[in-house]
Amino acid sequence: MLRALEIHDMLIIDRLELAFQPGLNVLTGETGAGKSILLDSLGFVLGWRGRAELVRAGAAQGEVTAVFDLPEDHAAHAVLAEAGLPGGDELILRRVNTADGRKTGWINDRRASGEVLRQLSATLIELHGQHDDRGLLDPKGHRAILDEYGALQGKIETVRSAWKTRNAAAKALEKAQADLDAVRAEEDFLRHSVAELRKLGPEPGEEADLDTRRRMMQAAEKIRDDIGQASNALGYDGAEGAMASALRWLEGAAERAEGRLDAPIAALTRAMAELDEASRGVADCLDALEFNPSELEDTEERLFALRALARKHEVLPDDLATLAETLSARLNALDAGEAAIEDLKHELKSAEAAYDSAALALTEARGKAAARLDKAVSGELAPLKMDRAVFTTRIEEAPAGPDGRDTVQFTVATNPGAPSGPLNKIASGGELSRFLLALKVCLTEERDAGVTMIFDEIDRGVGGATADAVGRRLKALADSGQVLVVTHSPQVAALGGHHWRVQKHVKSDMTTSEVVPLTAAERESEIARMLSGDTVTDEARAAARALLAG
Structure with missing residues (x-):
């Protein structure tokens, strides 16, 4: 108020x-x-x-x-x-x-x-x-x-809820259809790329391993000769044999040297142990450098294939495996898309039916309310x-x-x-x-x-x-x-x-x-003025009193 x-x-x-x-x-x-x-x-x-x-x-x-x-x-x-x-x-x-x-x-x-x-x-x-x-x-x-x-607010809220559900279903269908259309537009590309990636089977970190192996094999011939010479120098015909002979000679003379050869003999023994470890390491390296000549060709071929595919898809070689999963998922979406679209169409149809039912009920309720209002207004007219x-x-x-x-x-x-x-x-x-x-x-x-x-x-x-x-x-x-x-x-x-x-x-x-x-008296004068105009007559005052009396 x-x-x-x-x-x-x-x-x-x-x-x-x-x-x-x-x-x-x-x-x-x-x-x-x-x-x-x-x-x-x-x-x-x-x-x-x-x-x-x-x-x-x-x-x-x-x-x-x-x-x-x-x-x-x-x-x-x-x-x-x-x-x-x-x-x-x-x-x-x-x-x-x-x-x-x-x-x-x-x-x-x-x-x-x-x-x-x-x-x-x-x-x-x-x-x-x-x-x-x-x-x-x-x-x-x-x-x-x-x-x-x-008093139709409840029915209106039902219609609004149904409209919201209908719109959400329509948007979901529209998005799914657009996504499916986009995937279809690149279906040939996807199928070719997925097949290519699956055939190559790239693994994370593989490119670095192949590059290291390739460089090792490329240098293997040169360093193998040097390592072989070193192995011979360390072996029985080389340092190992000479040290073994020296040790036998010293040990044969040690009893007559009254302890003066004990320390040299101990040092020579230790040296032979170190020499043995070195010989084993050199032998292991020679074994590692052993490879089939075609292995270098195979390694280079796979390394170049990985790098070429990475360039083609504009990713790093280590990301090829992830790319393969992504493209496979998109291809699976294409294959499953039709079924999903049909499900969404069904959901939209159900939402539209619910909205139609609610809207029809609201229309009927409005019709009944309109009839009541028309009757009420007619009664007031x-x-x-x-x-x-x-x-x-x-x-x-x-x-x-x-x-x-x-x-x-x-x-x-x-x-x-x-x-x-x-x-x-x-x-x-x-x-x-x-x-x-x-x-x-x-x-x-x-x-x-x-x-x-x-x-x-x-x-x-x-x-x-x-x-x-x-x-x-x-x-x-x-x-x-x-x-x-x-x-x-x-x-x-x-x-x-x-x-x-x-x-x-x-x-x-x-x-x-x-x-x-x-005041009451002033109201009488005002209503009399409204009845008669500027000149208020006795008749106007009487009429004003009658109006005020009801």
């Missing part, structure tokens, strides 16, 4: 403080007195896009503050939590507009963007009027209005002197989407046999006002409380008993909440629980507007 509205230096308002009440609040005044400025100012603090120039002439800045009472279950709490803003049972919105056009907003004393203000406004205020393209006159919102009226008019919620097929396959539009025919058409194009000004009011009365019965409804001259173009019926419908709306009505109708004004008059003053060539709450 809107509890208070403070306006400073906005257009022709110098300073204004209003305390609104629950129930039906009416604002009246002569044309041009500034009633629309109140709505402009309220729209400004709620972040609505409106007039560019709002600051009062000569002022540095204009400011609007709106205070709302929030029940515990009010939808505004979710918006505040999402934006990380403080909540509570009171919501204070404040917005400043400087003379150079800069706008700054606060929510409960925390800086906030215009977007957050607009999100909050959707939970706080509903504005209805003949030129309100944000509300009931906007066909883009009719489906959502019907869904809310029919009779008291508004439009019992011959026809209101129809038209549901037509639309492309599939997350909210089903339906477009919804509210249409009217003002006379029997006349063609029906969009609400905002067929009805005249007065008829449109009554259609909107009837529709709003029906919708409000199905909607959550806590939203302040504002009707901007919705009673324009009607009078007499029809205006009285309009007022009584507005009062019925206000009985369970808060309604603000800007009106020129005395019948509507007389039914208000709280009455303000908007009036304009000119002082020192400066025009200002003010809003004053009216």
Whole structure:
């Protein structure tokens, strides 16, 4: 509920403080007195896009503050939590507009963007009027209005879930098909490459081993001769034989040398052991250098084959084994691709069937809700002197989407046999006002409380008993909440629980507007003025008293 509205230096308002009440609040005044400025100012603090120039002439800045009472279950709490803003049972919105056009907003004393203000406004205020393209006159919102009226959120969530599953299945199939097509485009290459790699059978580290072996074999002939000469020099016909002979001679003479040969004999023994180890190492090297002459040719052939295949595939020789696994996997995917595609097609078909079923159920539910709404609106039109008019919620097929396959539009025919058409194009000004009011009365019965409804001259173009019926419908709306009505109708004004008059003053060539709450006597005078014009007659006062008496 809107509890208070403070306006400073906005257009022709110098300073204004209003305390609104629950129930039906009416604002009246002569044309041009500034009633629309109140709505402009309220729209400004709620972040609505409106007039560019709002600051009062000569002022540095204009400011609007709106205070709302929030029940515990009010939808505004979710918006505040999402934006990380403080909540509570009171919501204070404040917005400043400087003379150079800069706008700054606060929510409960925390800086906030215009977007957050607009999100909050959707939970706080509903504005209805003949030129309100944000509300009931906007066909883009009719489906959502019907869904809310029919309490169809559960079915909508089912459709959205089915749509999401369907899209995921379609994307999976599309990707798998694209992958398969890409593999098919290189099928010949894959099969040839995999066969070539399998035939060669490369192993990690093999290239380095082959290169080492090849270099050893290339040098083997030369070093083998040198090593063979060394082996002969170390053998029995060489150093080994000479040392063995020397050792025998020394050992034969040792007994007569009185110990002087013990050390030389020991050293020579050790030397022969070292010589034996050297001889074995040289012999092992000679054995390793033994190879079949064709082995060098085979080694070079495989080494060159590995390097050539690596160059062909632009990888390192050691990566050929990994490449073989990768290409084999892609080839296996090609071979298994058709079966996978068929599985994915089946999944998509099942997802589409689930979506079709959910969308059909939603369409049927919308049809039933539309029938109830049409009947309810027709029941409201009779008291508004439009019992011959026809209101129809038209549901037509639309492309599939997350909210089903339906477009919804509210249409009217003002006379029997006349063609029906969009609400905002067929009805005249007065008829449109009554259609909107009837529709709003029906919708409000199905909607959550806590939203302040504002009707901007919705009673324009009607009078007499029809205006009285309009007022009584507005009062019925206000009985369970808060309604603000800007009106020129005395019948509507007389039914208000709280009455303000908007009036304009000119002082020192400066025009200002003010809003004053009216006492019972002042209400009688104001309604009499609305009945008779500038000259208030006794008959007008009597008529005003009769209206106020109900």
